[in-house]
Amino acid sequence: MSQIPIERKVLNANDAIAATLRERFLEHDILCLNxxxxxxxxxxxxxxxxxxxxxxxTHVAVLTGDIQTDNDARRLARSGFPVKQITxxxxxxxxxxxxxxxxxDWKLADFELLLIENVGNLVCPTSYDLGENSKxxxxxxTEGEDKPLKYPGVFYKADVMVLTKIxxxxxxxxxDALACENARQIHPGLEIIRTSARTGAGLERWVAWIExxxxxxxxx
Amino acid sequence: MHELSIANSVLEAVQKEMTRRxxxxxxxxxxxxxxxxxxxxxxxxxxxxxxxRDTEMRAAVLDIERGQRDELDxxxxxxEEDEPDSH
Numbered sequence: 001m002s003q004i005p006i007e008r009k010v011l012n013a014n015d016a017i018a019a020t021l022r023e024r025f026l027e028h029d030i031l032c033l034n035x036x037x038x039x040x041x042x043x044x045x046x047x048x049x050x051x052x053x054x055x056x057x058t059h060v061a062v063l064t065g066d067i068q069t070d071n072d073a074r075r076l077a078r079s080g081f082p083v084k085q086i087t088x089x090x091x092x093x094x095x096x097x098x099x100x101x102x103x104x105d106w107k108l109a110d111f112e113l114l115l116i117e118n119v120g121n122l123v124c125p126t127s128y129d130l131g132e133n134s135k136x137x138x139x140x141x142t143e144g145e146d147k148p149l150k151y152p153g154v155f156y157k158a159d160v161m162v163l164t165k166i167x168x169x170x171x172x173x174x175x176d177a178l179a180c181e182n183a184r185q186i187h188p189g190l191e192i193i194r195t196s197a198r199t200g201a202g203l204e205r206w207v208a209w210i211e212x213x214x215x216x217x218x219x220x
Numbered sequence: 221m222h223e224l225s226i227a228n229s230v231l232e233a234v235q236k237e238m239t240r241r242x243x244x245x246x247x248x249x250x251x252x253x254x255x256x257x258x259x260x261x262x263x264x265x266x267x268x269x270x271x272x273r274d275t276e277m278r279a280a281v282l283d284i285e286r287g288q289r290d291e292l293d294x295x296x297x298x299x300e301e302d303e304p305d306s307h
Contacts, residue, residue: 001247004297006237010229010251011292092222124222126258127292153258157290186256 014128017096021131024108029215032114034130036154037138038147039120042164044072045197046138046206047117051079053207058214059110063102064117065094072117082106093124096131112214126153133213134159141165141172145179148186155186160193162206167196226259226292227267233294234277241299246280248298252287259292 009015025032035043047062054060062083064072073085084106086098099116116132118125126135137158139147142165148155155161161183163176180192193209195202234249253259261284272278287293 001298001300003250004237004241004299006233006250006294006296008233008294009292010226010233010294013229013232091225093225095225123258126256126290127222127226151258153256153290156256 011127011129014096017100018129018131021096021100021103025114025131025133028108028111030108030111030114031210031213031215032116032130032132033134033136033210034116034118034125034132035136035138036118036122036125036158037120037140037164038122038143041120041138041140041143042197043117043120043138044075046162046164046195047076047115048079049197049200049203050115050207050210051076051081053203054113055211058113058211060113060115061106061111062115062117063094063099065098065119067091067119076117088119092119092121093128094118094130095128099130113210122147122151122154126157136160136162138162138164139179139183141168141174141176141179145175146182148179148183152186155183155190158187158190160191160209163192163194165196165198166194166201167199222258223260223263224267224271227264227271230268230294231271231277234280234297237297238277238299241301243302244299245302246277246297246299248281248283248296249294250283250285250296250298252285252291252293252295254287254289254291256290257287257292258290 037043060081062076063086065086066072067088070085073083076083084102086102135158137154184190193202193206195206265282268282
C-alpha cells in the first residue's frame with residue numbers, strides 16, 4: 001500500500017480555462033462580472049435596468065445562461081448591446097469552457113465590460129471560475145433572511161451583494177438588517193447595495209459600483 | 221446538483237494519474253472540501269459511486285476531510301502496487 005500525494009484542485013481543468021479568459025480580459029482592459037442568484041431574484045431585470053443606465057459610450061456585452069430557452073437573451077437584446085444566450089441543456093451552472101466558446105466569435109477588443117448572468121442557482125455556479133473580476137450575488141427580499149447562512153459559498157466569494165426588490169419591503173416581514181448581518185457573518189465587510197429595479201432605487205449606486213471598476217485610463 | 225460534474229472531474233484527475241501507474245490498483249482517494257466550496261459531501265459520494273460502478277475503481281474509497289473555506293482539492297491517492305514480475 002502506498003500513498004501518492006497529488007495536491008491539485010479538483011476543478012483545475014476549468015480553472016486553467018478561466019485563467020486564460022482572465023488574461024484575455026486583462027489584455028483588453030475588460031471588466032467581467034459574474035452575476036449569481038437563486039432563480040427569480042431578479043438578475044435579468046437588474047441587467048436590463050443596468051444596461052439602460054450605463055453611459056451610452058460604454059462598450060458592454062452580455063452572456064446569459066439558462067438551462068433552456070433564449071428568453072433572457074431576447075429580453076436583454078432590446079438594449080441594443082451584443083447579447084448571447086448560453087443554453088446549458090441541463091447543466092445547473094456555467095463553466096469556463098462555455099464562456100470561452102460563447103466568446104469565440106466576438107472581438108474582445110471591442111468591449112470594456114462583460115456581464116455574465118449565470119444560471120439561476122445559488123450553489124453550483126459558486127464552484128466554477130469563469131475568469132471574472134468579481135462575482136456579484138443577488139438576493140431578493142422575498143427570500144429568507146438566513147439565505148447567506150444556508151448557502152454561504154457564494155456570499156463568501158462575492159465582492160458585492162445586491163439586495164433586490166426593496167420596493168416590496170412594506171408588504172413583507174423581511175428583516176433586511178438581519179439579512180445583511182447574516183451576509184456579513186459569512187463575509188465580513190461585504191459591500192451591500194439595496195436596489196429596486198422597479199422604482200430605480202439604488203440603481204445609481206450599483207451602476208457607479210460598476211463604472212468605478214472599468215479599466216479606463218485615468219482622465220488626463 | 222453539480223456534484224456529478226465534480227465527481228467526473230475527480231474521476232478524470234484520478235484516471236490521468238493511474239494511467240502513469242499501470243501496475244497499481246486504486247484503494248483510496250483523498251479529497252479536501254471546504255464549507256464554502258458549494259459541494260455537498262453525501263451527494264458527491266453518491267455521484268462518484270455511480271460513475272465508478274462499472275470500472276476497476278469501484279473498490280476505491282473516498283476519504284473526505286474538511287478543508288479550509290472554499291478548498292476543493294484532490295489531496296492524495298492510495299494504491300496497492302503489484303510486485304514486479306520476478307519470472
